[in-house]
Amino acid sequence: MIPTLPDETGTGADVAPVPAVELRGITKNFGAVTACDRVDLRLHRGRIHGILGENGAGKSTLMKILIGLVLPDDGTIHIDGELRHINDPITAAKLGVGMVHQHFSLVDALTVWENVALGDVGQLDHGAVRERIGEIGEHFGLVIDPEARVGELTAGLRQRVEIIKCLRRDPSIVIFDEPTSVLTPEESSQLFASLRDVVAVEDRAVVLVSHKLDEVLSATDEITIMRQGSVVDFRPTAEADAPTLAHSMVGRDVALRSERAAFGMIVEDQDGSAPAPAPIERAASPTLRIRNASASGSGGARLLDGLSLDVCPGEIVGLAGVEGNGQRVLGDLLSSLVQLSAGEVEVAGRVIATQRPGAMARAGIGVIPEDRHDSGVVLDMSVAENLVLVDPKGVARRGVIDSARLDALACDLIEQFDIQCEGPDAPLWSLSGGNQQRVVLARELWRHPKVLVAAQPTRGLDVGAIEYMTERLRAAAADDVAVLLISSELEEIMDLADRIAVIYRGRIVGEMTRAEADLHKISLLMGGAAA
Amino acid sequence: MSSLLDALWEIFTSNSTYEGAAVAAGLLLFAASGELIAERAGTINISVEGMLVGGAFTAAVGFDVTGSVVVALVTGALGGMIVAGVQAEMSHRLVADQFVVGLTLNILVVGLAAFLEREIDLETSRASKLVIPLLSDIPLIGTALFGQPWPFYLLYALVPVCWYLLYRTRWGLEVRASGEDPQSADVSGIDVNKRRRQSIYFAGLTSGLGGAYFVFVQIGRFEPTVSGRGFIAIAAVIFGGWTLRGTVAGCVLFAGAVSFRLSVQGFGYDVNSELLQALPFLVTIFGMAIFARRVRPPAALARPFIRGLK
Numbered sequence: 001m002i003p004t005l006p007d008e009t010g011t012g013a014d015v016a017p018v019p020a021v022e023l024r025g026i027t028k029n030f031g032a033v034t035a036c037d038r039v040d041l042r043l044h045r046g047r048i049h050g051i052l053g054e055n056g057a058g059k060s061t062l063m064k065i066l067i068g069l070v071l072p073d074d075g076t077i078h079i080d081g082e083l084r085h086i087n088d089p090i091t092a093a094k095l096g097v098g099m100v101h102q103h104f105s106l107v108d109a110l111t112v113w114e115n116v117a118l119g120d121v122g123q124l125d126h127g128a129v130r131e132r133i134g135e136i137g138e139h140f141g142l143v144i145d146p147e148a149r150v151g152e153l154t155a156g157l158r159q160r161v162e163i164i165k166c167l168r169r170d171p172s173i174v175i176f177d178e179p180t181s182v183l184t185p186e187e188s189s190q191l192f193a194s195l196r197d198v199v200a201v202e203d204r205a206v207v208l209v210s211h212k213l214d215e216v217l218s219a220t221d222e223i224t225i226m227r228q229g230s231v232v233d234f235r236p237t238a239e240a241d242a243p244t245l246a247h248s249m250v251g252r253d254v255a256l257r258s259e260r261a262a263f264g265m266i267v268e269d270q271d272g273s274a275p276a277p278a279p280i281e282r283a284a285s286p287t288l289r290i291r292n293a294s295a296s297g298s299g300g301a302r303l304l305d306g307l308s309l310d311v312c313p314g315e316i317v318g319l320a321g322v323e324g325n326g327q328r329v330l331g332d333l334l335s336s337l338v339q340l341s342a343g344e345v346e347v348a349g350r351v352i353a354t355q356r357p358g359a360m361a362r363a364g365i366g367v368i369p370e371d372r373h374d375s376g377v378v379l380d381m382s383v384a385e386n387l388v389l390v391d392p393k394g395v396a397r398r399g400v401i402d403s404a405r406l407d408a409l410a411c412d413l414i415e416q417f418d419i420q421c422e423g424p425d426a427p428l429w430s431l432s433g434g435n436q437q438r439v440v441l442a443r444e445l446w447r448h449p450k451v452l453v454a455a456q457p458t459r460g461l462d463v464g465a466i467e468y469m470t471e472r473l474r475a476a477a478a479d480d481v482a483v484l485l486i487s488s489e490l491e492e493i494m495d496l497a498d499r500i501a502v503i504y505r506g507r508i509v510g511e512m513t514r515a516e517a518d519l520h521k522i523s524l525l526m527g528g529a530a531a
Numbered sequence: 532m533s534s535l536l537d538a539l540w541e542i543f544t545s546n547s548t549y550e551g552a553a554v555a556a557g558l559l560l561f562a563a564s565g566e567l568i569a570e571r572a573g574t575i576n577i578s579v580e581g582m583l584v585g586g587a588f589t590a591a592v593g594f595d596v597t598g599s600v601v602v603a604l605v606t607g608a609l610g611g612m613i614v615a616g617v618q619a620e621m622s623h624r625l626v627a628d629q630f631v632v633g634l635t636l637n638i639l640v641v642g643l644a645a646f647l648e649r650e651i652d653l654e655t656s657r658a659s660k661l662v663i664p665l666l667s668d669i670p671l672i673g674t675a676l677f678g679q680p681w682p683f684y685l686l687y688a689l690v691p692v693c694w695y696l697l698y699r700t701r702w703g704l705e706v707r708a709s710g711e712d713p714q715s716a717d718v719s720g721i722d723v724n725k726r727r728r729q730s731i732y733f734a735g736l737t738s739g740l741g742g743a744y745f746v747f748v749q750i751g752r753f754e755p756t757v758s759g760r761g762f763i764a765i766a767a768v769i770f771g772g773w774t775l776r777g778t779v780a781g782c783v784l785f786a787g788a789v790s791f792r793l794s795v796q797g798f799g800y801d802v803n804s805e806l807l808q809a810l811p812f813l814v815t816i817f818g819m820a821i822f823a824r825r826v827r828p829p830a831a832l833a834r835p836f837i838r839g840l841k
Binding site: 069088089090093101104105106107108109110114117118119120121122123124165 | 699700701704705707708711712715716717718719720721829830
């Protein structure tokens with residue numbers, strides 16, 4: 001591993017200033033996994049530094065070390081040239097390091113000003129906090145009502161609160177961790193504009209952590225690329241282009257459409273390699289038909305608000321939308337976890353009772369759930385057991401599981417879906433994320449569903465696994481399964497879907513075929529603009 | 532029918548009904564105010580029952596030694612905090628299940644107090660009455676609120692202090708954040724388990740005072756049990772939707788039911804005594820059934836927090 005950082009003391013005409021932050025030889029192991037392997041990194045004031053890498057490349061761990069949430073096993077942190085030990089976020093804040101967290105550090109039940117005050121020390125002063133929120137809002141164009149309850153804000157506004165919370169302590173080093181994952185494209189460009197402001201004002205050092213090539217290319221001054229815990233490349237953004245960055249990130253050439261889509265490179269349909277446009281207006285009636293579905297949460301919040309959606313056999317419908325607009329509830333509805341207060345769900349012309357556990361699965365709906373650890377698999381059970389979890393009837397006789405048949409079925413599926421594991425009896429936690437996802441996929445496809453719901457099916461997977469998943473979804477559609485793809489990665493939807501529906505606040509606000517779709521139109525709809 | 536109305540009229544116009552309700556509500560309030568803060572930080576602190584008994588015992592010992600009710604209140608608070616210490620350190624430092632610890636602790640403290648009571652003869656008495664002029668002349672509720680033994684008046688300070696702590700201090704903000712979203716609180720730089728431990732110690736303090744109040748105001752002697760009043764205090768917190776105002780209302784309602792029952796018997800009305808005994812608990816259950824659905828508990832209530840655990 002040769003660090004390719006430029007030599008600061010070299011022959012350059014200017015003597016380079018002391019870096020705002022210098023990480024030397026940072027190493028962190030989680031059990032047998034090396035999350036960071038002797039990482040060196042230098043951040044300079046007045047620059048936006050992009051850290052690019054796939055999921056699991058160690059970007060987030062590195063930043064958590066800098067903010068004091070994770071302690072490194074080895075290596076040193078120097079701030080403005082001085083060796084520092086950062087053991088907790090309060091120490092980091094005192095040293096001027098602040099972070100805008102990917103999944104937010106906000107407490108929903110508290111108001112904006114209370115959240116902004118959280119983590120400070122000293123007397124709690126309502127007036128002073130409010131005033132500061134106003135100042136920051138004016139300064140950076142991040143206006144917000146300090147008395148609003150955070151749980152009631154949209155993702156974009158919540159991020160605004162998160163940024164204000166970070167800037168309130170006037171950090172000299174600001175880290176943005178995957179900041180656009182919950183934003184519409186419009187909100188993202190606004191964010192990058194304010195990012196520039198943050199750098200320009202008072203000469204801060206900014207880090208943008210991302211797995212999306214285009215946003216790193218457009219928003220940063222220099223780029224560090226990480227792969228499997230190590231820094232593999234460093235270059236000024238002016239000298240970088242997408243194909244070389246992608247190559248460094250993955251370690252090989254990236255040519256496939258879906259791979260490019262996975263990195264946020266929008267693939268336009270001019271290269272002729274696009275999938276044949278789906279035959280529009282099929283004779284067949286929709287396999288899955290959701291009509292006026294409404295559901296409320298425990299707090300009375302409307303989760304689904306008159307949602308109607310059809311999916312025909314052999315069609316992939318992509319459901320686009322900013323996270324938290326009802327996608328998860330829709331997935332839960334089709335897993336028989338949510339009861340509708342109004343409306344109905346039909347599968348192949350038959351109305352399915354939403355209140356009965358397992359009714360959707362029996363009707364032929366297979367679901368790849370959004371969070372596989374939460375609701376997809378049981379980590380402590382074996383691969384074979386997980387494969388038949390939804391429907392053990394095929395391997396059971398009068399309610400008793402026939403272990404020989406279970407083993408035979410499991411071996412068959414392991415081979416068919418190329419699941420890398422020690423055998424049918426291996427506990428599921430011993431598999432990698434991509435292989436766990438294959439287990440879920442095998443389980444759902446094995447039962448020959450009429451409808452396949454794939455919720456965020458490629459989240460957290462590496463490129464190879466993404467490629468496999470997209471192929472399988474296409475193959476399912478080719479087998480006349482009605483496929484509903486729920487994804488917050490617009491690129492993934494643009495790549496896979498025949499028809500695109502946009503969800504906003506629990507209802508479908510726009511529908512179009514792939515041919516009609518354009519990014520601008522979709523992002524407006526995602527943000528709630530009227531169609 | 533008219534005799535029933537007469538009976539109700541007699542009960543509801545009698546000062547003693549209101550006095551009884553105020554005294555009973557006092558104990559519940561001492562326990563529930565601390566319990567509320569512990570629950571807002573994320574602990575269902577069921578050892579409040581044990582804290583009351585522990586506080587009552589150490590208060591009785593304090594009085595037996597010094598003859599001073601002031602000292603008894605201090606030792607009572609300390610006794611409650613000792614029980615709280617076990618709960619807090621076990622469940623939020625060693626991450627033992629909070630219910631297992633609480634249940635065990637309740638049984639342990641009651642058993643230990645009963646044993647020690649037999650071993651040592653504890654001399655106790657009632658605290659002296661402090662009648663506030665003018666205010667105590669208000670009809671019906673005057674003597675109930677302003678003609679009580681003096682430790683009762685501590686409540687007039689305790690409840691506002693709890694409100695101020697919870698809603699106006701940084702500590703209270705951090706306590707609420709710890710009970711709602713410990714992950715986010717941690718990321719913001721708050722020591723979640725420390726706040727949770729502190730809030731349990733606070734519950735121990737108020738419940739310990741409650742134990743002393745039980746001995747020196749409510750019954751005038753030491754008994755090694757509070758007969759489930761700690762659990763009714765927990766019910767009052769839930770009934771009150773985890774707000775201070777609601778908690779106070781819950782304590783008053785449940786105490787009112789107790790006092791009504793005692794008045795019915797006191798005035799010599801012939802009502803099935805088992806049924807009467809059950810009345811406060813029936814009110815508690817109906818109260819919970821009606822109101823508990825509408826409120827939202829702290830999101831991380833009863834969920835242990837381990838750093839780095841997702």
